[in-house]
Amino acid sequence: MKILLKETINTLGIIGTECNVAPGYARNYLFPQGKAIEATPQNRKIMEQSKVKLDLQIAKEKKIAEEMAGKIKKVEITIKRKVHDETKLYGSIKTNDIKISLDDQDIKIERRSILLAEPIKELGEYKVPIRLYKDVEPEITVKVALETE
DSSP states (O other): OEEEESSOBTTTBSTTOEEEOOHHHIIIIIHHHTSEEEOOHHHHHHHHHTHHHHHHHHHHHHHHHHHHHHHHTTOEEEEEEOEETTTEEEEEEOHHHHHHHHHHTTOOOOGGGBOOSSOEEESEEEEEEBOOBTTBOOEEEEEEEEOOO
């Protein structure tokens, strides 16, 4: 089903974009939440008329994301875990662990914006990208340290 986004959704696109999604996702989530409208000729015309306003909103969102990226680039988080075999962690560090550490530093980011390719399973220092906006992906430093009792 073709839809027009009324707001930016990280997994789909930026505001004003035409996307193709599953009909159930559109009917049950996007339309009731007011995040999208059906891509009909009439709705396309309405979106074109409000294009100037949309461009301003896109610029504003990107500027906010770039400002936040400047702050986030400097962020270092340390996560302490127990290990076995000197460097292997018991379990692993996933996006939720990183989100909790960021929340502790008063940095509010959605968990799905953290682009961790695979869970961290060893001690060390890692660069983890965070998607704030369509081409704005600063990296934070995640240090995994030994938990001492």
